[in-house]
Structures are given as C-alpha cells and as structure tokens.
Amino acid sequence: MTLRVAAFALCLYAAAVLPALAQRLPTGVSPDHYDLTFSVDLAAARFTGETGIDVRLAQPTSKIRLHALELDITRAAISAGGQTESAKVTLNAADQTATLTVSRDIPPGRARIEIAYRAPLNDKLRGLYLSRSGNRSYAVTQFESTDARRAFPCFDEPAFKATFAVTAIADRGDTVIANGRMLSDTPGPSAAQHTMKFSTTAKMSSYLVALAVGDFQCLEGGADGVPIRICATPDKRDLGHIALDSAQKILSYLNKYNSIKYPFGKLDVVAVPDFAAGAMENTAAIFYRETDLLADSSTASLATRKNIVSILSHEMSHMWFGDLVTMRWWDDVWLNESFATWMAARPAKTLDPEWHMEVSEALENQTALNLDSLKATHAIHVSVDTPAEIESVFDPISYEKGASVLRMVESYVGEDAFRAGVNAYIEKHAYSNATAEDFFQALTDASGKPVDRVMGTFVLQAGVPEVDVTTACANGRTSLTLTQRRLSLDSASSDGRERWQIPVCLKTAGTDRSSCLLFTQPTTTMPVGDGCAPWVFANAGGRGYYRSVYTPDAIKAIAPDVETALSAPERLSLVSDEWALARAGRHTVANYLDLVSGFGHESMAQVLGVAADRLGFIDEYLTTPSNRARFRAFVRSLLQPAYQQTGFDRRADDSEDRRSLRNVIIGALGGVAQDADVVANARGAVAEALEALPGAKPLDPILAGTLVYIAAAHGDAALFDALARAAEHATSPEEHYRYLYALPGFTDPALVQRALDLSVSPALRSQDTALYLSSFFGNDAARDPAWTFIKAHWAELEPKVTIALGDITLAGSLSAFCSIDARDDIKRFFASHALPTGERTLQQTVERIENCAAMRQRQQPSLNGWLASRP
Numbered sequence: 001m002t003l004r005v006a007a008f009a010l011c012l013y014a015a016a017v018l019p020a021l022a023q024r025l026p027t028g029v030s031p032d033h034y035d036l037t038f039s040v041d042l043a044a045a046r047f048t049g050e051t052g053i054d055v056r057l058a059q060p061t062s063k064i065r066l067h068a069l070e071l072d073i074t075r076a077a078i079s080a081g082g083q084t085e086s087a088k089v090t091l092n093a094a095d096q097t098a099t100l101t102v103s104r105d106i107p108p109g110r111a112r113i114e115i116a117y118r119a120p121l122n123d124k125l126r127g128l129y130l131s132r133s134g135n136r137s138y139a140v141t142q143f144e145s146t147d148a149r150r151a152f153p154c155f156d157e158p159a160f161k162a163t164f165a166v167t168a169i170a171d172r173g174d175t176v177i178a179n180g181r182m183l184s185d186t187p188g189p190s191a192a193q194h195t196m197k198f199s200t201t202a203k204m205s206s207y208l209v210a211l212a213v214g215d216f217q218c219l220e221g222g223a224d225g226v227p228i229r230i231c232a233t234p235d236k237r238d239l240g241h242i243a244l245d246s247a248q249k250i251l252s253y254l255n256k257y258n259s260i261k262y263p264f265g266k267l268d269v270v271a272v273p274d275f276a277a278g279a280m281e282n283t284a285a286i287f288y289r290e291t292d293l294l295a296d297s298s299t300a301s302l303a304t305r306k307n308i309v310s311i312l313s314h315e316m317s318h319m320w321f322g323d324l325v326t327m328r329w330w331d332d333v334w335l336n337e338s339f340a341t342w343m344a345a346r347p348a349k350t351l352d353p354e355w356h357m358e359v360s361e362a363l364e365n366q367t368a369l370n371l372d373s374l375k376a377t378h379a380i381h382v383s384v385d386t387p388a389e390i391e392s393v394f395d396p397i398s399y400e401k402g403a404s405v406l407r408m409v410e411s412y413v414g415e416d417a418f419r420a421g422v423n424a425y426i427e428k429h430a431y432s433n434a435t436a437e438d439f440f441q442a443l444t445d446a447s448g449k450p451v452d453r454v455m456g457t458f459v460l461q462a463g464v465p466e467v468d469v470t471t472a473c474a475n476g477r478t479s480l481t482l483t484q485r486r487l488s489l490d491s492a493s494s495d496g497r498e499r500w501q502i503p504v505c506l507k508t509a510g511t512d513r514s515s516c517l518l519f520t521q522p523t524t525t526m527p528v529g530d531g532c533a534p535w536v537f538a539n540a541g542g543r544g545y546y547r548s549v550y551t552p553d554a555i556k557a558i559a560p561d562v563e564t565a566l567s568a569p570e571r572l573s574l575v576s577d578e579w580a581l582a583r584a585g586r587h588t589v590a591n592y593l594d595l596v597s598g599f600g601h602e603s604m605a606q607v608l609g610v611a612a613d614r615l616g617f618i619d620e621y622l623t624t625p626s627n628r629a630r631f632r633a634f635v636r637s638l639l640q641p642a643y644q645q646t647g648f649d650r651r652a653d654d655s656e657d658r659r660s661l662r663n664v665i666i667g668a669l670g671g672v673a674q675d676a677d678v679v680a681n682a683r684g685a686v687a688e689a690l691e692a693l694p695g696a697k698p699l700d701p702i703l704a705g706t707l708v709y710i711a712a713a714h715g716d717a718a719l720f721d722a723l724a725r726a727a728e729h730a731t732s733p734e735e736h737y738r739y740l741y742a743l744p745g746f747t748d749p750a751l752v753q754r755a756l757d758l759s760v761s762p763a764l765r766s767q768d769t770a771l772y773l774s775s776f777f778g779n780d781a782a783r784d785p786a787w788t789f790i791k792a793h794w795a796e797l798e799p800k801v802t803i804a805l806g807d808i809t810l811a812g813s814l815s816a817f818c819s820i821d822a823r824d825d826i827k828r829f830f831a832s833h834a835l836p837t838g839e840r841t842l843q844q845t846v847e848r849i850e851n852c853a854a855m856r857q858r859q860q861p862s863l864n865g866w867l868a869s870r871p
Contacts, residue, residue, distance in 0.1 A: 001144055001318075001337070001394065002278035002292065002311045024157065024385070025065060025097070028058045031155050031162040032110075033200075038128070038151075039169040039193075040213045042137040045121045045130050051152045053113040053162075060105035064113065067149035067156035068098035070127070071117040076100050080111035096149055096387075115153045125276040125767060125803050127151050128211065133233050133273035138214035140272045140287065144280060145330060145394075146387040148206040158205040158326050159433050165200040169193050170213050177212040177231060177268050179204075179283045201283060202264060203431045205326050210282030212270050223248040224255050226262050232271040232294055239294035239732055243269060246309045246351070250316050253347040258320050259423040260430060267319075269293065269312070274767050276803065279311050281318030281340075288315075289767070291733035301701035302656050304734045306355055310344045317343035325426055328433040330390040334380045334459070335439060337394070338402020339422075342410075354656060359606045361407060362542045362569035366576045366610070368401035369547065372464045373489050373580065376843035379462040380405070381436055391805060392837045404545045405458045411543045412454070412503035412516065413447035421446030450501070454518070457500040458545060463488070465500040466547040467519065469554070473532035480506070480536055481525045487547050489584050489851045505540035507570075508533045509561060514540035535561070539577075542569030547577045552591050559598045568604040575599065575607070579614050582859065583851060589622060589859040590866040593634075600638045605660035612668040619672050620780055621818050621856055622863050630867045635673040639665050648681050650700045659702045666703065670710040682710040683719075690722045705738050712745035713779075720751050728763075741772065747781035755782075756789045760796045769797065770806025774813035783816060791829055798833070807838035815848035818856060823849040 035052035049071075055064070057080075064078065068091065076087040078100060087100035100113065121130035121139055127150025131138040141151060149156040168176040172187075172194050180198035187194050218231040219240045228247050230240035247269060255261050264284035275289040292311050295304045321343070322336035341364065345357035371377060380402050384390045410418040421443035429438060436459060440452040466487035472479050486498040505516040508528055517526070528536055535558040538548045550558070555578065562571055578595050581587040592614070602608040615635055623631045646662040654662075670678040686707050689699045699707060711719060723739045730736035743755040758764055759773050776786035790797060790810075801810055814826055823846055830842055 001280050002314050025067070025155060025160075028061065029055050029064050029066075029155075030058075031055050031160055033162055034152075034154070034164045035167075036152055036164060036209070037167040037169070038211060040121070040128075040139045040171075042121070042130075042139060042171060042174070042213065045137070046118065047121060047128060047139065048118045049116070049152055051113075051115045051117070051154070053115075053154070055111050055113060057106055057108050057111055059108055062103070062105050063099055063101050064106075065097050065099045066113075066153050067096055067146075068117075068153040069093070069096040069147075069149045070122070071098075071119050071150070071153065073098060073115055073117045073153070075114075075116040077114045078102050078106060078111055079114070080106045080109070096146070098153055113153075117153065119150070122150070123766070125274060129274075131214075131272055131274040134235070136215065138212065138216075138233075138273060140213075140275065141209065141211045141282070142276060142280060142287065143207045143209060143282075144277075145207055145333075145390045148209055151209075151211075154206045156206045158207065158330070159328050161203045161205055161326065161431070161433065163200050163203055164209055166198045166209075166211065167195060168198075168211060168213065169195050174214050175216055177210070177216060177270055177285055179208070179210050179264075179285050181266055199265075202324075204283045204323060208281070208283045208323055210280075210285040210287060212272060212285075212287065216270065218268070219244045221245075221248050223251040224261065226251060227266045229266075229268045230271075230293070231268060232290070233273060236271065236290065236294050236733075239296060240271070241297050242295050242300060242305060242308055243293050243312060246312050247316065249351055250309070250313050250347045253350060254316060254320070254343075257346070257419065258426065260320065260324070260426055262319060263324055263430075264319060267316070269315075274765060276767055276805070279315045281315045281322055283319070283323045286315045291737055294732065295734055296732040299698075299701055299732070300734060301704065302355075302660060303702070303705075306348065306360070309348045309351060310360075313347045314340040314344040320426055324431065325429040326433050328435050330384050330393070331381055332434075332436050333390075333393060334398040334402040335434065335436060337399045338380070338406055341399045341403035342406040356568065356604065356606065356657075358542075359568045359572060359604060361403075362572045363606060363610070364400040365404040365407075365542070365545065366572070367396050368399075368404050369464050369545070369576070369580070371396050371844070372401055372462070373487055373584070374844050374847050375488065375490055376840055376847055377462050378840070380459040388837050392808075392840055394805070395808075395841075401545070402459075404543075405455060407543045408503055408545050409443065409451055409455060411505065411541060412518075413443065413449050413451060417447035417449075418443065421451075450518075454501045454503065457502075461498060461500070463498060464545075464547055465498070465502055466549050467502065467504060467538055467544075468549040469536060469538045470551065471528075471533065471536050471554070476532065477530060478508070478528050478533040478536070479525055480528045481523065482519055482538070483523045484519060484546075485522075487580070487584065489847065500546070502544070502546055504538060504544060504546075507537040507540040507565075509535050509558075509565065516540075534558075537566065537570065537574070539570065539573050542567065542573040544573075547580055548573070549577070549581060549586070552587065552594075555591065555595055559595060562595075562598055563601065563603075568607050571599075571602070571604070572607045572610055575611050575614075583855055585855070585858055588862040589618060590862045593618075593863075593866055597638065600641060602642075603657070603661065605657065605664045608661065609664045609667075612664055612672065615668065616672045618863065621852060622860055624860065624864070627864055627867050630870075631863070632673045634867065634870065635668060636675055639669055639673070643669060643678075648678070650703075656702070659700060663703045663706050667706040667710070670706070671713070679710055679714055682707045683714060686711040687719070687722075690719075690726055708738055708742045709745050712742040713747060715746055715751075716748070717751060720746055720754065737768075740768070741775050744772065744775040744782055744786075745779055747779070749781075749785065752776075752779075752782045752785050753789075756786060759789075760793055766800045766803050769800040769803075770809040773797070773801070774809050777813040777816040787814070787817075787822075787825075794833055802836055805837055807835040808841045811835055811838040811841040811845050814842075815845040815852075817849050818852035819849070820853055823853075 033054040037050040040047045085102045090099040126147040166178045178198045184197045216231045217237040218229040230244045268285045271290045271293045279288040321339040327335045425442035443451040463486045468483040502519040504519045507514045582592045669675040727739035776782040
C-alpha cells in the first residue's frame with residue numbers, strides 16, 4: 001500500500017473508531033478456498049452476498065469463529081461428512097466476529113461453510129464502499145488491513161491464505177474488475193443485470209481480495225506476455241497513457257530482477273474516484289487514488305511523472321513482496337512496505353537516469369531519520385493486536401526507515417548478494433507466509449555476512465544511532481575515532497544503553513574511493529591512510545541509516561570541497577545531519593548557516609530544496625522583527641547569483657535539472673526571502689495563465705505549483721475566485737489539486753475564512769478533507785484561525801477527518817505550532833476528542849512543538865549573533 005504524504009504530515013488510508021481488544025482467531029480452523037458472490041445494487045447503495053468457504057478442522061468442534069463486521073447474516077450452514085446442518089450465528093461487534101454453532105461436533109478434516117448476508121455500501125472508504133463521480137456511483141473495495149470482514153465473512157488474518165473464486169452480479173451497463181480473469185459474462189438474473197464469473201486466484205490473504213463495479217474503461221497493453229490494463233472512469237480514461245507505458249516497463253524490470261516471473265496472469269490498475277490510500281496492492285488488481293495514477297501526457301509535471309512511476313513500482317513489487325510472500329502477522333508489515341519502498345526507485349533509475357532517484361532515496365532516509373529521532377517513535381518490528389494498533393504502524397518507520405536499512409545493508413553486502421538473498425527468500429516462501437527472521441536468514445546465507453545481527457539492531461530497536469567522528473594526525477598519519485550512541489531531539493530520552501551494528505563507509509579528502517567497516521562497539525579508533533587528511537566523511541554514498549556528527553572545525557574543513565568532493569546524496573546527508581544537530585541543541589544555528597552559506601551554487605534541486613526548507617524554518621520560527629529583514633537579505637544574497645543564471649522564464653534549451661533548480665530558487669526567493677520582483681513575476685505569470693487568453697503563456701508544469709503558492713500568499717479575492725474556478729474545472733487530477741490546495745495559502749483573514757468554510761462543504765471530497773485542512777498549518781497567517789475553526793466544527797469534521805487515517809494527517813500537521821501554550825491547547829482538546837489511530841502521531845506532534853519552542857529560545861541568540869557578524 002502506498003501512503004498519501006503531505007508537505008509536513010502523513011495522509012494515509014482508512015480509519016475509524018475501533019475497539020481496543022485483541023481479535024485473533026483460533027488456529028484450529030483454516031480456510032482453503034472461498035466462493036464469493038456479490039450482487040451489487042448501486043442505486044440503493046446496498047449489496048447481498050453468498051460466501052462458501054472450504055475449511056480444514058484440526059480437531060472436533062461444534063463452533064467455528066470467523067470475522068464479520070456490519071453484515072446482516074440471513075443464513076448459515078456447515079457441511080461435513082455428507083451432512084449439512086443450519087448454524088446458529090452469534091455476532092460480536094466488539095471483536096468483529098461471527099460464531100457459527102451447530103448441534104454436534106464437526107469431525108476433523110474438511111468441511112464447508114455457507115453464509116448468506118446483506119450489507120450497505122458504506123461511505124467510509126473501506127470494506128465494499130460507495131464511490132461517486134459526476135452523476136453516477138461506483139462500488140469499490142479497500143480491505144487492508146482488517147476490512148475484508150466488512151464485505152464477506154472470512155478468516156481475516158494474513159496467515160489464513162486461501163484461493164478465491166469471485167462471481168459478481170451488476171447492472172447491465174456496468175463492468176466488474178476483480179483479482180481473476182473474467183471467465184464468463186452472461187445476462188441475468190434479472191433483465192437489468194448481468195453476471196460475471198472470474199478465475200480462481202492463487203493462494204492469498206483476505207486483505208488482497210478486490211472488486212470494482214461501474215462503467216470503468218481501460219487502456220490495454222502488456223509486457224512479457226502479461227496483459228496490463230489501466231482503467232478509470234470514462235472521462236479520465238485517456239489520462240492513463242503515462243501509467244500504461246510505465247507499467248509495461250516496470251513489469252519487465254521486475255521480471256528480470258526476480259527469479260520467479262510475475263505469477264498472477266494479468267494485471268489491472270484501476271483509478272477510482274474516492275480512495276483513501278495512495279494505492280493498494282490487491283493481487284493482480286491494484287486500486288489507486290486518481291491523482292497518483294492519472295495525468296495529462298502533454299502537461300504532467302516532472303514530480304507527477306516520477307510519482308506515477310514510483311508508486312507503480314511500489315505497488316507492482318508488492319505482487320512478489322506482500323502478495324506472493326506475505327508476512328505472517330501485522331507486526332512484520334514492514335516486510336511488505338519496506339521492500340516495496342526500497343524497490344520503488346530501481347525501475348525509475350533505468351527508465352530515466354536523469355531523474356536522480358538516488359537523491360530521492362536519500363530524501364526518504366531523512367524522512368525516517370527525522371521521525372525516528374523522537375521519543376515517541378517505535379521499532380520497525382512492533383507488537384500489534386487491534387485494528388487501530390495495526391493501522392497506526394503504516395508510517396515512515398515501516399516504509400522509509402525499513403527501506404533505508406535495506407539500502408544500507410545492500411551497500412554492505414553488495415547488490416548481487418542482496419538480490420540472491422531476496423530471491424532465495426521469495427522462492428522458499430512463495431504462496432505462503434514469512435517472518436522477519438526468515439528474511440534476515442536468507443540475506444545472511446546469501447552474503448556470508450552477519451546481516452541477521454545488523455538488521456536485528458535496526459529492526460528490533462527504535463531510534464537513530466549517531467556516529468561521532470573525530471580525527472587526529474600524528475607522525476604524518478590520520479587516525480579516526482568513531483563513537484556511537486542514540487541521537488534524540490531530547491537528549492534526556494536516551495539512557496545510553498542502545499547499541500547498533502552499523503555498516504559505516506568512509507571517504508577521505510583527495511579520493512573518490514570509500515572503505516567500509518562494521519562498527520559494533522561503543523567506540524573504535526583506526527588509521528585512515530597515509531598523510532594528514534583535511535577531513536573524513538563518514539557516510540560515503542549517503543546510504544547509512546545514522547547521523548554523522550562532525551566538530552565545527554571539521555565542517556569548516558569540508559565546506560570548501562562540498563561541491564566537488566561529495567555526491568548529491570552525500571551533500572544532502574551532510575546538510576541534514578547538521579540541521580538535526582542544531583535542532584537537538586548539539587550545534588548552533590550559526591554552525592548550520594556557516595555550512596549552508598556554501599550552497600548558493602548547489603546544482604541539485606532536491607539538495608538545495610532541503611537547505612531552503614530549513615532556511616524557511618529559521619525565518620518563521622527563529623528570526624525576530626529586529627533581524628528578520630537582515631536574514632531575508634542573506635537568503636537573497638545567497639540565491640540571487642543562481643537566480644541570475646537560471647532566470648524566471650523557461651528557456652528553449654532548459655533541461656529538467658535546470659527547470660527543477662529554477663523552481664527551488666524561485667520558491668525560496670518568493671517565499672522565504674519575499675523578493676519583490678520574484679513575487680510580482682509569479683503573480684503576473686499565474687494571472688496570465690488563469691485568464692487563458694489567446695497567446696497566454698502556460699505555466700511550466702515543474703514551476704506551476706510554486707508560482708501558484710507564491711501568488712496565493714499575496715493574492716486577493718479575485719485570485720481566490722479564479723483559483724477556485726480553476727480547481728473546479730480542471731481536466732486532470734494534478735491541475736485540480738494544484739489549485740485546490742493553494743486556497744489555504746491566502747493571508748487575508750476573510751479569504752482564510754472562505755477557504756476554511758470549504759472544508760465543511762459537500763464540494764470537498766471526504767478523501768481530501770484531512771490533507772486540505774492540514775495545508776492551513778503551513779501558512780502562519782492561517783494557522784491560528786484554522787485551529788480555532790477545527791475545534792469549533794469538530795462535530796462536522798470528525799467523520800471526514802477520521803475516514804482515511806486523516807486523524808494522523810491532522811495530528812501531524814499541528815506540529816507547525818511552536819509554543820507551549822499551543823501545545824497545551826492541543827493536548828486539552830484531544831483529551832476529550834479521541835483520535836482513533838493518531839495517538840502516537842499526537843505524541844510526536846507534542847514533542848516536535850516542545851522541541852521547536854526550546855530551539856527558539858536556545859538558538860535565537862546564536863542567529864542574532866551570526867547575522868550581526870555579517871558585513
């Protein structure tokens with residue numbers, strides 16, 4: 001599954017209030033095969049179902065318990081040994097189960113369960129739910145992690161793998177997409193219906209069953225003999241060409257990487273109008289949110305094209321890691337998500353090397369490191385029992401941290417050994433379940449290195465290791481001392497007992513070569529070559545999952561060589577590590593600005609973007625009215641030379657790298673530095689594009705979002721109205737959300753209120769509510785009004801916010817506050833307004849607010865002194 005991610009908050013998939021009770025089923029009954037029949041009535045927003053389950057019993061019993069939730073069961077029977085008996089059904093809403101009881105024991109061996117039921121097509125974006133687009137309805141499934149039980153009675157745990165044969169009855173004008181291939185399509189049972197039967201699936205878990213009903217239309221293609229379809233509502237069908245071309249290439253890549261070829265016969269990829277996740281890896285039938293799959297081939301931005309490829313790679317790699325081999329229980333969900341996140345960049349590297357996916361991977365590392373530096377983090381492998389606990393671990397620890405550790409281990413053992421271990425793991429556990437230990441062992445056996453011990457320290461232990469780096473030179477030789485401990489934004493949170501086995505790779509001044517060692521002790525000292533090296537960089541390649549800590553003198557020594565001696569991932573690692581130390585109070589903001597002052601000619605947009613984001617934080621939270629103008633003047637002086645080179649307007653010979661760099665520079669100058677000329681140019685360009693008059697210059701797709709954001713921050717009511725109209729009449733998801741999410745960026749109080757009012761309007765889809773509201777907290781002019789509005793309208797907003805793990809999104813976005821008063825108000829409010837799955841995120845937000853407030857007090861004198869010392 002792919003998560004939706006905001007600029008500063010997670011946007012995940014479906015959630016609601018769930019009971020805090022363990023709901024594991026007994027293991028004495030296990031399913032082999034399901035026959036599922038769904039009769040879908042879109043007009044009435046209901047469906048009926050018939051479920052037949054072939055099961056095996058380990059011992060005699062008169063009771064069989066399975067999962068069922070919000071299903072009105074009308075008939076149940078159990079057959080065994082040639083006899084069939086009606087079963088009494090006892091529903092338990094608290095543990096989401098149904099118990100079937102017969103009058104005498106069913107003997108060990110095979111039996112058949114038959115259940116008939118009916119249920120609503122709900123509006124919760126989970127289970128089998130109702131989706132709408134235009135003037136018509138659709139029925140769509142979203143089952144991960146524990147919502148198959150809302151669509152059919154089942155053994156709804158990943159270890160209960162079985163085969164599934166689906167039959168669907170739908171309105172005559174509609175089609176159905178499911179996991180299997182369509183075997184037949186016949187009229188009836190009524191004159192207004194038809195019945196579609198699908199082939200039996202391979203063995204898989206219940207959360208991977210899929211069904212979509214409506215007037216979907218598809219683009220068709222294929223790769224390596226596997227038919228591929230990209231499907232959408234009729235009006236958006238032609239927005240699937242980028243996805244189809246990409247999916248074909250990705251499947252070919254994955255078939256080459258994996259020793260088992262794509263095992264599921266066909267692949268459908270479906271964009272649905274309302275979908276909580278970014279995408280979901282249903283076996284052979286991946287479901288998507290429209291904005292993550294569909295785009296206009298002629299106008300799609302670089303970010304959108306990369307996003308489509310990355311998410312397709314993520315979901316398609318799940319066909320092996322997650323669907324073919326499935327974790328035994330949700331405590332190892334990282335086995336699915338970490339691997340898919342790790343794999344996502346690999347096909348893109350071959351499709352377009354100029355996308356610099358290695359830098360995108362380094363950014364993922366930073367996402368995980370930032371979260372994992374908090375006290376309220378968790379280990380990658382974590383015990384979970386209830387649905388709420390399960391869903392709370394679909395976060396950057398399970399995705400980005402796991403992927404970062406895999407990249408580090410791959411660098412440690414080598415690509416060939418890593419690939420051999422991955423394939424040995426898949427071959428051994430195909431069509432079955434596995435654990436973290438199974439994966440560790442496969443990599444250890446393939447590489448001959450202690451991967452099990454290395455990964456154990458990172459997977460079973462929470463937190464970020466820091467590696468302190470000091471050098472000394474004596475008798476013409478450099479010696480290096482490394483010391484490890486846990487890094488935390490709150491130094492009091494670590495007791496110093498944590499230890500990691502860390503693959504550390506070193507690079508010294510004057511050479512492009514690196515050497516690696518396994519750092520296992522609290523401290524180690526070693527020689528690093530002949531001569532006195534001016535500096536030693538301790539994260540060669542930027543793939544290490546740790547923070548490198550250098551002395552201020554070492555930073556000054558490495559600064560002149562940053563552009564020439566360090567790769568883009570290494571530069572990103574260096575500047576991010578230094579910022580993390582400033583946030584933790586280990587270094588000063590002056591140390592950070594000394595380093596960043598050398599990044600004015602940074603050529604990689606993503607690296608400069610990270611540095612610029614931190615400058616934005618300093619401007620908003622650390623400057624004061626007395627020095628803010630001086631700080632903004634520094635930002636202008638830092639970036640103006642690069643701006644003079646790139647210019648404002650797109651040029652005929654521009655590469656995507658140059659256009660992306662221009663985007664970051666203009667964003668920082670027009671946002672952080674408030675450069676009057678850049679702001680005026682942005683407003684003019686957006687106004688011209690929105691007028692769409694003959695000869696009007698269209699916005700560069702790479703730059704469009706930034707220009708719209710700058711224009712909105714300085715916009716009036718006329719621009720607000722124009723952006724709202726543009727969002728309403730947009731012809732692609734990218735265009736729609738570009739304009740919609742600009743509305744929270746206005747600063748005029750009346751326009752902020754108008755934008756807030758939209759959040760309780762039927763015009764805003766439930767799937768978008770949490771992310772839309774979260775956008776206000778990135779705007780300091782809208783932050784307080786937005787929080788006041790949310791508290792006042794919680795009764796209206798709660799059902800929409802909690803529909804898609806939006807409580808996690810909303811809780812995360814509140815970390816934009818930076819005062820103890822705000823922290824206390826947030827804690828008071830949510831003490832009486834529970835967040836179903838956002839409790840841990842709320843704890844992280846409180847911690848971030850406290851850190852920001854402490855950093856402000858601690859670092860403002862440093863910033864003032866640094867600015868005062870500048871000429």
